[in-house]
Amino acid sequence: MSTALILGLALILDAALGEPKWLWDRMPHPAVVIGKAITWAENRLNAAPSQRLKGAVLVVGLVLAAWLIGKFIGLFGWLPTLLVTAILLAQRALVQHVQDVGDALRLSLGDGRAAVAKIVSRDTQQLDAGGISRSAIESAAENLSDGVIAPAFWFLIAGLPGLLIYKAINTADSMIGYRTERYKDFGWAAAKLDDVLNWLPARITAALIAITHNGLSAWSDIREDAGFHKSPNAGWPEAAMARALNVALAGPRAYDGEMRDFPYVHDFGQIDIGPNAIDRACTALWRVWGLSLALVFALALI
Incomplete structure (x- = not known):
């Protein structure tokens, strides 16, 4: 079975x-297993001197381990690969987490703040309805890239080893x-x-995002807006989502x-x-x- 066909079935x-x-x-x-492995290594390696070098060693170890695990799983055929790929995609979970914020906000500001605190790292105690909604939508846009499109992309490029490497480094x-x-x-090495x-x-x-809404006519504006973000990548899906929904995202916030x-x-x-903006x-x-x-x-047909 082709890599693209496996990915399509995993998405479904x-x-x-x-x-x-x-x-x-x-x-x-x-993802929990990967997180525990990183915590174990960080507790033992993150000490002076040469912390940057030790962090790079951890990253190399994660890449090698993910590659080997991916290759090993692949020895058992397409079905285990399909199941692991589906597990490492996060479309439905992402939509549910974001929708939960909208549903909670309909109940009260307090419920909305509690719900959005589960998916963002900023301070949420003083957010108004607009701040809660912007936070949820920004999380939706960024995690669409991190949790769905990027894993799918690296699976297409390098199969299950590529997907596992991406998830390990992203975690x-x-x-x-x-x-x-x-x-x-x-x-430093993990972030880079x-x-x-x-x-x-x-x-x-x-x-x-742009194609499924207003087309690429606003691409230059999306590119410009993306440059305002502190991240070289997160600003792109956020800028596209902002224009798709005609809402202003980001803005002043507390950490x-x-x-x-x-x-x-x-x-x-x-x-x-x-x-309503969260619903959209x-x-x-x-x-x-x-x-x-x-x-x-x-791609599978091709």
Whole structure:
């Protein structure tokens, strides 16, 4: 069975089943296993001297281990590969987590803040309805790239080993790639490699969002808005989503009690938004999924 056909079936399986609670209550999710391995290594390696070198050694170890595990699973045929690929995609889970914020916000501001705190790292205690909605939509856009398009891209490029390498590095970046005193050196290699691995998928995600809404007529504006983001990649899907929904994203927000004056992305869009905008973002996620599935099956036919 071709790589593209396996990916297409995995996309459908993930969309149909998501992350079954009964399964992950009984066994650890692969992402959890990867996270525990990173924590174990970080506790033993992240100490002076040569923290940047030690962090690079960890990244090399993750890449080699992911490659070998992917190759090993592949020895058992297409079915285990299909199942693992579906597990490592996150379309349905992403939509559900984002929709949960909209549903909670309809109940109260407090419920909305509690729900969005589960999917973003910023301070949420003082967010109004607009801030909650923007946070959820930004998370939807960024995680569409990280959780669906980038894993699918690397599976097409390098099969299951490529997908596992991407997930390992992306998980490492989320854990140790922050520019804090503890991780600024040790997490440097993970953050840089994650930027490299996400460079093309982030722009593909932006293009898919644009194509499924207003076309590519605003591409130059999306590119300009993406440049305002602190990340070389996350700004692309966020800028595309902002224009697709005609909302302003980003803007001032607080981290660890400190307000930071980030610019708005698509500042001509609506700022005073609520759960209806979150609903439209979830619809956008499924539109991109549908186009991606069609493209993958077209590749399978070719």
